[in-house]
Amino acid sequence: MSTTTSVPAPSVAPLSEVLPADPTLLMGAGPVPIPKEVARANGIVINHLGPTMDAVVARVRDMAGYVFQTRSDKIFGLAAPASGAMEMAVANVCWPGRKVLSLTIGTFSARLAEMASNVGADVIRLESGDVRQPVSAEQVRRELERQKVDVVTMVHGETSCGVKTVELPEICRLARSHGALTIVDAVVTLSAMPMPMDDWAIDVCFTAGQKALSSIPGVSLCAFSPNAWRAVETHAAPRPHWCYDAVRAQKFWGEHQYHYTAPTSGILALHEALRLVTEETLERRFARHELCSTAMQAGLEAMGLELFIPQSVRLNSVLAVAVPDGADGARVRDRMTTQFGVEISGAFGLNIVRIGQMGEQCRPANLLRTLEALGRSLVAEGASLDVDAGMATLAGKLAAGV
Numbered sequence: 001m002s003t004t005t006s007v008p009a010p011s012v013a014p015l016s017e018v019l020p021a022d023p024t025l026l027m028g029a030g031p032v033p034i035p036k037e038v039a040r041a042n043g044i045v046i047n048h049l050g051p052t053m054d055a056v057v058a059r060v061r062d063m064a065g066y067v068f069q070t071r072s073d074k075i076f077g078l079a080a081p082a083s084g085a086m087e088m089a090v091a092n093v094c095w096p097g098r099k100v101l102s103l104t105i106g107t108f109s110a111r112l113a114e115m116a117s118n119v120g121a122d123v124i125r126l127e128s129g130d131v132r133q134p135v136s137a138e139q140v141r142r143e144l145e146r147q148k149v150d151v152v153t154m155v156h157g158e159t160s161c162g163v164k165t166v167e168l169p170e171i172c173r174l175a176r177s178h179g180a181l182t183i184v185d186a187v188v189t190l191s192a193m194p195m196p197m198d199d200w201a202i203d204v205c206f207t208a209g210q211k212a213l214s215s216i217p218g219v220s221l222c223a224f225s226p227n228a229w230r231a232v233e234t235h236a237a238p239r240p241h242w243c244y245d246a247v248r249a250q251k252f253w254g255e256h257q258y259h260y261t262a263p264t265s266g267i268l269a270l271h272e273a274l275r276l277v278t279e280e281t282l283e284r285r286f287a288r289h290e291l292c293s294t295a296m297q298a299g300l301e302a303m304g305l306e307l308f309i310p311q312s313v314r315l316n317s318v319l320a321v322a323v324p325d326g327a328d329g330a331r332v333r334d335r336m337t338t339q340f341g342v343e344i345s346g347a348f349g350l351n352i353v354r355i356g357q358m359g360e361q362c363r364p365a366n367l368l369r370t371l372e373a374l375g376r377s378l379v380a381e382g383a384s385l386d387v388d389a390g391m392a393t394l395a396g397k398l399a400a401g402v
């Protein structure tokens with residue numbers, strides 16, 4: 001038997017050759033920088049079954065209950081991006097014959113509608129009619145009065161355009177009073193601003209590691225209320241997913257039995273991210289995010305830039321900034337990365353750039369470096385701005401704590 005291979009081995013230099021010498025500061029819409037405790041935990045592999053993992057799982061569920069502000073014990077971690085958690089949320093309470101009302105503002109709210117449609121539900125899409133506005137509670141009330149709806153889906157923070165569903169508590173309470181379950185995407189808001197699952201009558205809520213939680217990509221969380229769990233249990237077989245089946249996930253997360261090999265390093269990283277939130281407390285974390293984001297917004301405006309979303313519905317955790325006349329957004333972002341080592345995000349189809357204000361992004365040194373990089377890059381690319389005025393405003397607001 002020949003031991004030679006027909007596909008030759010490529011010549012690949014160590015990773016250090018592709019990675020920048022100094023890590024790029026990730027100030028876009030995610031992934032975001034991670035604390036050292038999270039990085040350290042992510043470097044450890046433990047067995048996915050046994051007493052050590054059981055203890056880790058119990059602690060993760062306990063801390064997640066605090067972060068989601070829920071007393072429900074149906075909280076699951078997934079080896080998946082946020083879209084996987086979205087898939088778990090949708091596929092377990094939506095099925096053929098169910099009517100789903102999907103509040104659609106941008107990319108991620110539309111993804112929820114698409115997933116509901118893919119599992120065979122009858123989906124009605126409800127839009128505000130303006131990319132800068134969320135769907136209102138009044139619009140939802142009219143729909144719920146017109147027809148019987150089983151599930152309402154929505155995002156709390158729509159990352160693609162920087163809009164916040166500000167009437168989310170009213171919408172979820174309305175849905176509950178009409179006998180409909182709610183699915184809420186809290187990927188960029190959970191732990192960055194108030195999002196109390198039980199108080200707001202949310203039935204299924206999910207988040208991912210790499211956004212507001214400041215953990216690694218690839219490990220997410222999904223929580224079900226007792227109401228939602230009753231629906232999950234009535235879902236007739238066959239269920240469309242195996243990995244994302246909540247009943248199977250409960251075997252591992254609730255009963256310490258094998259479902260699939262859990263991403264143990266990722267769950268340890270998530271443990272540390274949740275522990276840091278718990279240690280900081282939600283109240284202080286919300287205040288830090290509010291302070292940093294409003295200071296950044298003031299700095300951007302003082303520099304002469306325009307925030308794309310009106311203040312009343314603006315999402316604080318992902319800021320959409322209009323690209324000023326004379327500059328090209330892609331070239332500006334490229335310059336920020338190569339000259340300043342700072343990355344922010346572009347957008348799908350809108351002439352904006354997006355700056356993340358989540359977790360470790362909300363630290364004064366990171367904000368100052370980002371605003372300077374953006375301002376100087378815009379000027380170099382032809383925009384007319386007062387960079388120094390913007391920096392003075394940001395520094396002043398951060399120092400004053402307002």
Ligand SMILES: *Cc1c(COP(=O)(O)O)cnc(C)c1O
Pocket residue numbers: 030081082083084108155157158159185186187188208211
């Ligand atoms: C990023 C994001 C997602 C999708 O996250 P993936 O991990 O890429 O699947 C979903 N919803 C919102 C609001 C997001 O910001």
